[in-house]
Amino acid sequence: MSCLPDYPLILAVVGPPGDGKSFQTAAALNTAGFVAFRFSSSELGGRSEGRPVEQLRSLYKRAAQHAEVDNSYPVLVLEDFDLGPAGRDRNARYTVNSQLLTGFLMNLADDVRMCDVGTSQRFPIVLTTNDLSTLHGPLTRPGRMRVFTWEPTVAERAEMIYSALHGRVPGLTAEQVEKLCARYQGLSVAAISSALVECLGDKVFDFVSQHPQMGIVEAQRRYANGGGWVTLEEIEDALQRRRLTRRRLTFFRAGGE
Known part of the structure; x- marks a missing residue:
C-alpha cells in the first residue's frame, strides 16, 4: 500500500x-x-x-x-x-x-x-x-x-469449528463437525467456543467438588494439565441449554409470565 x-x-x-x-x-x-x-x-x-x-x-x-x-x-x-x-x-x-x-x-x-x-x-x-x-x-x-x-461457507465454518474443538474433544472427526453444523443451522464459531468454555468450567467445578482440599485455581491448573477433555455430547448439551436460555429471555421480553 x-x-x-x-x-x-x-x-x-x-x-x-x-x-x-x-x-x-x-x-x-x-x-x-x-x-x-x-x-x-x-x-x-x-x-x-x-x-x-x-x-x-x-x-x-x-x-x-x-x-x-x-x-x-x-x-x-x-x-x-x-x-x-x-x-x-x-x-x-x-x-x-x-x-x-x-x-x-x-x-x-x-x-x-x-x-x-x-x-x-x-x-x-x-x-x-x-x-x-x-x-x-x-x-x-x-x-x-x-x-x-465475510461470508464463510458451510464447509469453511465447519473447518473453523473443528479447529476450535479438536484439541479438547478426543477422536473428533471432520464428519462429526459437519453433522453438528447440519443440526444447528447458522451455528457460529463464537457459540461453539462459548459452549466449550462452559463445559470446561463445569469439569473444573466437578473436579473441585471431588477434591475440596484444593483451591479452584490449583484445580483448574491440574485439570488442564490432565488434558481437559470434553465430549461432543457435552458440547451439544451446552448448546441446547444456551438455546433454551435464549428462548426464555425472548419470552420474558415479550411480556410472558
Missing part, C-alpha cells in the same frame, strides 16, 4: 457477529508475515473530546516506530469498529468524538502527512465490523475504503 498512494488505505471486513472475522484476519496477517497492531474499538473513548483520535494517533505512531526499528510492515487492526465512537445507532446523531475520529481516519486515507503521526508512510488499516451502515458515508467511499464481506 505504501507504494500505491491512490489505493484505499482502509479495508473493512464486514460480516455477522461470532463468525471469526477478527481472529481469522489476525491469523491471515500473521501467516503473510505482517505485524498486526490489534486494538478493540470499544476501548476508544474517554471523557474528553478528541481522546479517540489521540489513541488512534498513538497507535499509528507505535506502528511507525516498530516498522523503523524492526524493518517490518505493520497493519493496524481495529476490531468491532461499529461498537466504538465512530459507530452510531440508526436514529442517533453523530457525537463530537465520532465526527473527530471519522475525520481523522478520512485524513489518514487521503494524506498521512497531514495527520501528525510521525511518518509519511501509509500503513494499512483493517476494520472488522458487523454493520457498515452505522459509519459515516464519506469514510466508506471507494477511494478511502475497500469492503470485504
